[in-house]
Amino acid sequence: MAKPTDHLWMHFTRMSSFRDGEVPTIVRGEGSYVWDDKGRRYLDGIAGLFTVNAGHGRTELAEAAAKQAAELxxxxIWGVAHPTAIELSERIASLTPGDLNRVFFTTGGSEAVETAWKLARAYFRKTGRPGKHKVISRYLAYHGTTMGALSITGLPAIKADFEPLVTGGVKTANTNIYRAPVHGDDPEAFGVWAADEIARAIEREGADTVAAVFLEPVQNAGGCFPPPPGYFQRVREICDRYDVLLVSDEVICAWGRLGDWFGALRYGYQPDIITTAKALTSGYSPLGATIASDRLIEPFLRDGVAFLHGITFGGHPVSSAVALANLDLIAREDLNGHVRANEGAFRATLEKLHDLPIVGDVRGDGYFYGIELVKDKTTRETFDDAESERLLRGFLSDALFEAGLYCRADDRGDPVVQLAPPLTAGQAEFDEMERILRSVLTEAYARI
Structure with a gap:
C-alpha cells in the first residue's frame, strides 16, 4: 500500500522525516481547532499559515464559492473582466489608506511581491529612470519563494540552492530591539537608527539605482518584530527624499491580523504599494493582490502602453467571491475590533511564560506573536546551530503538536515559537496555548 509521501511532495519539509513514520493528516476544522484522521483535536495556533483569520468551518465562505462556481x-481578466473581480477591487480600494486604488490580482503572496517589484521597475523605466531597479529589504525578512521574491527575502539558508538569484536585492537592519546593536534601551532612538540604516543603504547603492523598499508592518521571519515608535514615518520621509517606492508587504499583516484592515493603518504610514494574500479569503480559496497608488498606473494609461505581466488565475471568479464574503464576515463580526479588544489579554497571557528560564522575549502586536528562546536569560545567549536543531526539530515541533498545539517553532534567525491564531480566538484559547507551551518549554529546558 502506498504511503502518503510516495507521491505527495510537501513544502518546506524534510521528506526523510516521514520515510518510516506517519504523516500528520488534518481532515476537518471548526473555529480555532482542527482534527486529524484519527480524531485528535489540535488548537490551530497559527491559523493554518497566518491565513484562516475568520476561523475554520465557515460554511458561508464555502457556499459563496459554490454559488459562484455554478454561475461562472x-x-x-486579460482584456476582459467579470463581476466579482470588479466588485472586489472596488471593495479593497475602499479600505486601503490614501490613494491605493489600483488592484492587480494574483493567486498568492510570492506572486504579489513579484508583481510589486516588476511594477516598480517598469514604472521607473516608463518615467525615464531605467536605472532604478534595486530593492532594499531587511535581514531575515521573508517575502516569498519565486525568484524575484526570493531575491528580496533576507534568509540566506533558503536561497543557497537557487543562486544566482535576480540581481538588485540589498539587505539592511531589521527592528528586533531585543537584539539591537545600538539603543536597545530606547525604542524611539532605535527606530531612528533602524530607519536611517535604510537611508544609508540607499546612499551606498546610489539613489538613482534603487526602486523600492519592501517592509512588513511586523516582520515575520526571525520572530515577529514590531516597528519601534516613529519608524515607518521616518522610512516614509526617507523614501520621499530619494524618490523610492515604499512597499508594505502585508501578506500576513492585513485583514485583521493586527486589528485593522492593513498594518499600514495600524501604524499610521502611507505606502505606495501594498502586497497581500493569505487572509484576503481566510485561506478558503487562493488569492493575492498588489495594490498600487494612482500615480503608479499613470504611465500605463497612455495609448499603446501596457504592464506586460499577468497570471492565469489572478482575480479568479470563485476566489473573488470568497474574498467578498470573507470581508463581509470580518466587518459584520467586527473581527478587527475583537483583536484590538483582546490583544492585551493575548500578550499578558503569553507574558506569563517569562518566568521560564528558556523564554527570553515575548513580542508582537494584534494576534501575531513570537516567543524567542534563549540558553541564558541574563546574557541573552542564544543556541548554536546544533543546539537549535536538537531543540526545535529534535523535540519542540513534534512535542507541541503531540500536546495539541499547532504552531511554528522556527530557527530562521534565533529560535522562536510563533503564534497567530484565528481572529475569533479568545481567552480560553489563549490559556490553552499558554498551558501547552509552559509544559513543553519546561521539558525542553530540562533536556538542554
Missing part, C-alpha cells in the same frame, strides 16, 4: 467558474 473561471474567466481570465
Amino acid at each position: 467558474a473561471y474567466f481570465p
Whole structure:
C-alpha cells in the first residue's frame, strides 16, 4: 500500500522525516481547532499559515464559492473582466489608506511581491529612470519563494540552492530591539537608527539605482518584530527624499491580523504599494493582490502602453467571491475590533511564560506573536546551530503538536515559537496555548 509521501511532495519539509513514520493528516476544522484522521483535536495556533483569520468551518465562505462556481467558474481578466473581480477591487480600494486604488490580482503572496517589484521597475523605466531597479529589504525578512521574491527575502539558508538569484536585492537592519546593536534601551532612538540604516543603504547603492523598499508592518521571519515608535514615518520621509517606492508587504499583516484592515493603518504610514494574500479569503480559496497608488498606473494609461505581466488565475471568479464574503464576515463580526479588544489579554497571557528560564522575549502586536528562546536569560545567549536543531526539530515541533498545539517553532534567525491564531480566538484559547507551551518549554529546558 502506498504511503502518503510516495507521491505527495510537501513544502518546506524534510521528506526523510516521514520515510518510516506517519504523516500528520488534518481532515476537518471548526473555529480555532482542527482534527486529524484519527480524531485528535489540535488548537490551530497559527491559523493554518497566518491565513484562516475568520476561523475554520465557515460554511458561508464555502457556499459563496459554490454559488459562484455554478454561475461562472473561471474567466481570465486579460482584456476582459467579470463581476466579482470588479466588485472586489472596488471593495479593497475602499479600505486601503490614501490613494491605493489600483488592484492587480494574483493567486498568492510570492506572486504579489513579484508583481510589486516588476511594477516598480517598469514604472521607473516608463518615467525615464531605467536605472532604478534595486530593492532594499531587511535581514531575515521573508517575502516569498519565486525568484524575484526570493531575491528580496533576507534568509540566506533558503536561497543557497537557487543562486544566482535576480540581481538588485540589498539587505539592511531589521527592528528586533531585543537584539539591537545600538539603543536597545530606547525604542524611539532605535527606530531612528533602524530607519536611517535604510537611508544609508540607499546612499551606498546610489539613489538613482534603487526602486523600492519592501517592509512588513511586523516582520515575520526571525520572530515577529514590531516597528519601534516613529519608524515607518521616518522610512516614509526617507523614501520621499530619494524618490523610492515604499512597499508594505502585508501578506500576513492585513485583514485583521493586527486589528485593522492593513498594518499600514495600524501604524499610521502611507505606502505606495501594498502586497497581500493569505487572509484576503481566510485561506478558503487562493488569492493575492498588489495594490498600487494612482500615480503608479499613470504611465500605463497612455495609448499603446501596457504592464506586460499577468497570471492565469489572478482575480479568479470563485476566489473573488470568497474574498467578498470573507470581508463581509470580518466587518459584520467586527473581527478587527475583537483583536484590538483582546490583544492585551493575548500578550499578558503569553507574558506569563517569562518566568521560564528558556523564554527570553515575548513580542508582537494584534494576534501575531513570537516567543524567542534563549540558553541564558541574563546574557541573552542564544543556541548554536546544533543546539537549535536538537531543540526545535529534535523535540519542540513534534512535542507541541503531540500536546495539541499547532504552531511554528522556527530557527530562521534565533529560535522562536510563533503564534497567530484565528481572529475569533479568545481567552480560553489563549490559556490553552499558554498551558501547552509552559509544559513543553519546561521539558525542553530540562533536556538542554
